[in-house]
Amino acid sequence: MLRSLFSGVSGLRVHQIRMDVIANNIANINTTGFKAARANFQDILSQTLGRSAVNTTQVGLGVSLAAIDNIMTQGALQTTGRALDLAIEGNGFFVVKPVDSSGNSVNHPLYTRDGTFYIDKSGYIVNAQGYRLQSTSNDNIQIADPDKIVSISIGSDGVISVVKSDGTKITYNIGLVTFKNPESLQRVGANLWDVTPNVTDPATPTPGAPGTDGRGYIRSGFLEMSNVDLAQEFTNMIITQRGYQANARVITTSDELLRELVDLKR
Known part of the structure; x- marks a missing residue:
């Protein structure tokens, strides 16, 4: 033949x-x-x-x-004016943790560039799937008394400033991670990424403050468009x-x- x-x-x-x-x-x-x-x-x-x-x-x-x-590569930023719409200007990724049927966080984190976040009824900052956004200390970001929020703002350094109805001000810190070889990440759907075992480095990245070690800055009121x-x-x-x-x-x-x-x- x-x-x-x-x-x-x-x-x-x-x-x-x-x-x-x-x-x-x-x-x-x-x-x-x-x-x-x-x-x-x-x-x-x-x-x-x-x-x-x-x-x-x-x-x-x-x-x-x-x-x-x-x-x-970086996608263009689109303005939305919504405080919890976050775009990363740089190489970082948001860290989110899935939850089980009981609402408890699963240890295995996932990563995303989609910065569309919400505050759920328990005060956790979550994405559209209900996965919880992680702080610089690798903890769930939970805002106390979410029904008493008067205003919320997020700086380029990832600091969330929340003003309550009684005038008190509380701050939280969003963490970002970077990878030496981000092209090795594997898609898992819903705008989420996961590490590829024995390929992605580091395999278990540690969240840090935006603007440090090439993580990039957070832009509140913007979303990153497709590249x-x-x-x-x-x-x-x-x-x-x-x-x-x-x-x-x-x-x-x-x-x-x-x-x-x-x-x-x-």
Whole structure:
């Protein structure tokens, strides 16, 4: 059987995966804090047919998927004017802890760039899934007497200033974490990320104050938009479509060659 036939099939497979990645990027063009992905290809083992005095004669056996990278560049900031809408200007991540059915925090934290937070009935600052935002000391941020809040403001250093109805002022500190290789984080859905065991470094990051060690600053009243470049994605879509068509043409041409070979018997 012709090698070109199987090379064309491998090309169809990986171009379909690349189109899936592009489609997901475009679908999340308006997802808060979304980070685009990119599919990379690599050639498959080449078969050596012989050697000449100049070089080795080899025929490639197709293409395979090398990796799907996460593009962790900063997204544009969009103003909302809401105090609990937070954007990170820098490389940090918010730390949130899931809760079980009883409302107790689970030890395993998750990470996010989506800074849409709320105050629940118990006074915890939570995201849309009810996961609790962590402080610089790796504790849940719980505001006492949430029904008595008069005003709340959050500084670029992550300090939450809450003024109560009796005039008292209480402060809390939001923690951020950074990773040496944020591209290694794995998506778990709902704008959340998790560490990849034995790959992400540090595997258990410690929250620290915004503005320290490259964590970035917090901007209250803003949300980070998706970093998807729509013009680039449409360009990639065209390139991927043409690549798919070219590999399909290789298959049809290989089929015609096989037909000619079979017809030799007539």
